Amino acid sequence: MSIAQNLNKIKESLAKQVTLVAVSKTKPVSDIMQAYHAGQRVFGENKIQDMAEKYEAMPKDIQWHMIGHVQRNKVKYMAGFVSLIHGVDSLKLLEEINKQALKHDRVINCLLQIKIAEEDSKFGITQASAEKILDSEAFSKLNNINITGLMGMATFTDNEAQIKDEFTALNKIFNTLKTKNHPNCNMQTLSMGMSGDYNLAIACGSTMVRVGSRIFGVRS
Numbered sequence: 661m662s663i664a665q666n667l668n669k670i671k672e673s674l675a676k677q678v679t680l681v682a683v684s685k686t687k688p689v690s691d692i693m694q695a696y697h698a699g700q701r702v703f704g705e706n707k708i709q710d711m712a713e714k715y716e717a718m719p720k721d722i723q724w725h726m727i728g729h730v731q732r733n734k735v736k737y738m739a740g741f742v743s744l745i746h747g748v749d750s751l752k753l754l755e756e757i758n759k760q761a762l763k764h765d766r767v768i769n770c771l772l773q774i775k776i777a778e779e780d781s782k783f784g785i786t787q788a789s790a791e792k793i794l795d796s797e798a799f800s801k802l803n804n805i806n807i808t809g810l811m812g813m814a815t816f817t818d819n820e821a822q823i824k825d826e827f828t829a830l831n832k833i834f835n836t837l838k839t840k841n842h843p844n845c846n847m848q849t850l851s852m853g854m855s856g857d858y859n860l861a862i863a864c865g866s867t868m869v870r871v872g873s874r875i876f877g878v879r880s
Contacts, residue, residue: 664698683872809849827864
């Protein structure tokens with residue numbers, strides 16, 4: 661099937677409240693444009709330099725999501741255009757995003773990345789660390805960022821019960837933090853679920869899924 665057919669098939673299966681992020685990392689502009697012409701406007705990249713190059717080359721009505729681990733010294737390259745940064749895991753990173761957003765006179769939306777997987781290779785913070793950040797005086801002064809929700813990645817395993825437990829745990833944290841009144845914080849988005857497990861993630865409360873290989877085919 662073509663990229664457009666893959667995309668439309670996934671979109672038809674998603675509930676209205678679920679946002680589809682087409683993960684275009686490693687894919688050429690020509691492939692991404694096929695998805696664009698099929699109506700997709702939200703794309704996810706895991707390398708800031710790649711995303712910046714694609715931003716320059718492609719239509720400006722695209723929403724670019726940074727879904728990979730963010731290095732503070734690279735934030736400046738995306739601060740002028742990024743729509744949502746998924747993988748925020750420290751106050752220092754938030755301070756850098758705020759600093760760069762201020763230079764562009766804009767507010768940048770961010771998700772706090774919570775570690776729910778067992779693998780050491782997965783990034784993220786605990787619920788307690790997230791609450792500590794949101795409760796801090798330093799965070800309350802960051803007027804050029806907006807925490808719009810949480811992101812998490814499940815363990816890479818065939819054990820569906822484990823994945824379900826991890827997604828359920830993240831949804832619980834999301835619902836807990838959502839009820840608290842923090843400045844610069846408006847929790848609406850729960851980004852969890854990828855090509856292999858997005859249906860399970862949605863069943864567990866996800867409002868945003870990150871799908872790559874199911875749309876573009878296996879990465880080379």
